[in-house]
Amino acid sequence: MDRLYAVLEHRYEITAVTLFVIGLMHMMQQRQLVRKVIGFNIMDSAIFLLLTSRGFVVGHVAPMVEDELARQAVQYYVNPIPTGLVLTGIVVSVSVSAYSLALIQKIYREYGTSDIKELVHLVKREG
Amino acid sequence: MTKGKKKTSAFVEWVNGERNSHLKAELHEAHEPRRRIEIKLDDEKQGNQLLSFFKGYHFLTTLLCLILLVIFLWVVLSLPNFGDPAAPTNNEVSREYLVYGMEKTGSENAVTAMIFTYRGFDTLGESCVLFLAASAVMMLLYQPGNRGVTAKERLELKKFYDLEPRSRNYLVTQMSKVLVPFIMLYGLYVLIGGENSPGGGFSAGAILSGGLILYRHAFGHDATRRFLSERVFTFIRTLGLCIYAGVFAMYIVLQGGDALTSHIIMPIDVAVGMVVMCTMYGFYSLFMKGEI
Amino acid sequence: MIYLECLLLILLIVCAIVAPLAKRALSAVILFSAFGIILSIVWLILEAPDLAITEAAIGAGVTGILFYVTLKKIKRTKDD
Incomplete structure (x- = not known):
């Protein structure tokens, strides 16, 4: 019972690490490059989820600070730092995946396939 | 060779x-x-x-x-x-941002205040990353126009690089006539209201680019090129980066100060919005046609 | 409230497992967009509305479109 309580207490963190491992597994085991990029995006989201859940405080609200509450703001608002970091991270993650997709398009144009097994074989045969 | x-x-x-x-x-x-x-x-x-x-x-x-x-x-x-107020992550740094952020920066939204002033350098690097990402994708996929190729070769190139549909879907066109103005209006609201409500440059740029992509999909490349040609695209994203760097450099040279801090959020907000919007739209346009 | 949270988190894991395993590549992309939408709701629950707005526009919208265009280019929308 105690163990179950601990799992429920840490539900966001557990989801985050599970998502991270799932994304890593997809990235290593999928054969098509596009699916690898999807796995990479899942890993990204997992890290964001872990960061954001660390900044949450039970019963507190989003940090839109009102004037009369500013002096005791710590008792009312959640931690703004993880949110700010993740906000910039999301936008960078989309540019990383756009760059990888552009590379995949170039690879397809050159080799006519986006399957990693065939690509390894083609590269080996060419020298 | x-x-x-x-x-x-x-x-x-x-x-x-x-x-x-x-x-x-x-x-x-x-x-x-x-x-x-x-x-x-x-x-x-x-x-x-x-x-x-x-x-x-x-x-x-x-x-x-x-x-x-x-x-x-x-x-x-x-x-x-999870959610423990005494956790070591909720330390004096976040306390400082929450308690004094409002009076020092004049922004009710603590997140916007944090990423555009206290951590402004971080966000400047972030904007540079976006700018470079768009440039890198452009290096990989850029196929400008049809200059200096015969008609037969143009057809061959189109097979790979041009995904523009030949005819417009009636349903999509009619729907986007209704939706696009509201999406753009909401994007502008998020951009300008980012100081006092949820939002800010990053979110607003994403929404605006979503509206642009829908418009482009519904009405085609020619309609978008009338107001967002390649020259304008390059101008907007470079201008955004320049505004950000200029404002921040001025802030550092004039040694900061509370009076100045409350004025730099708005220009930086708009600059980041411009950069993000152009980057996202540029990705889509380069993927679809190989040009802006 | 905790039931809703658990449901959303389980849905997240299910979407993450199923998305790249889907037989058609197009379904994979659509499932990934669903993942983005669920994540944006989770961020509303975690009191981060800035993130929710950004994720709804980027994670579900722009990224999905970029994936779709790439699939169309490498001719993977029809077969698996």
Whole structure:
């Protein structure tokens, strides 16, 4: 019972690490490059989820600070730092995946396939 | 490449950009059939080696992931409880931002205040990353116009680079006539209200680019090019970066100060919005047609 | 409230497992967009509305479109 309580207490963190491992597994085991990029995006989201859940405080609200509450703001608002970091991270993650997709398009144009097994074989045969 | 030079791998050549150096080479490739191969038929011994390697690979990666999962779970369960106000993450830094952020920066939204003033350098680097990402994708996929090629070659190029549909979908066109103005209005609201409500440059840029993409999809490239040609695109995203760098440099040279801090959020907000919007729209446009 | 949270988190994991395993590549992309939408709701629950707005526009919208265009280019929308 105690163990179950601990799992429920840490539900966001557990989801985050599970998502991270799932994304890593997809990235290593999928054969098509596009699916690898999807796995990479899942890993990204997992890290964001872990960061954001660390900044949450039970019963507190989003940090839109009102004037009369500013002096005791710590008792009312959640931690703004993880949110700010993740906000910039999301936008960078989309540019990383756009760059990888552009590379995949170039690879397809050159080799006519986006399957990693065939690509390894083609590269080996060419020298 | 001279004959006497050592023959390098084709893959290395392609990475170095020697293979696709000019258009003719690409056209030649486009005429070739797709070079798909059957692994088993090709070179049986090597192929079998490859297959067995991949079988062991699956097992090993699964094992590695399970070990990682166990380690992660063990670490995570020993963290402080979720939502604990006394957790070490809620330390004096966030306290400072929450208590004094409002009076020092004049922005009710603590997140916007934090990323545009206290951590302004971080966000400047972020904008540079976006700018460089758009430039890198442009390097890979840019295929401007149809200058200097014959009609037959143009058709061949279009097969790969041009995904614009030939006719417009009536439903999409009519729907976007209603939706696009509201999406753009909401984007502008998020951009301008980012100081006092949820939002800010990053969110607003994403929404605006979403509206632009919908417009482009419904009305075609020619309609978008009327107000967002390549020149305007380059101008907007460079201007955004310049405004940000200029404002921040001025802030540093004038030694900051509370009076100044409350004025730099709005210009930086708009600048970041411009950069993000152009980057996202540029990705879509380059992916669809190979030009802005 | 905790039931809703658990449901959303389980849905997240299910989407993450199923998305790259889907037989058609197009379904994979659509499932990935669903993942983005669920994540944006989770961020509303975690009191981060800035993130929710950004994720709804980027994670579900722009990324999905970029994936779709790439699939169309490498001719993987029809077959698996």
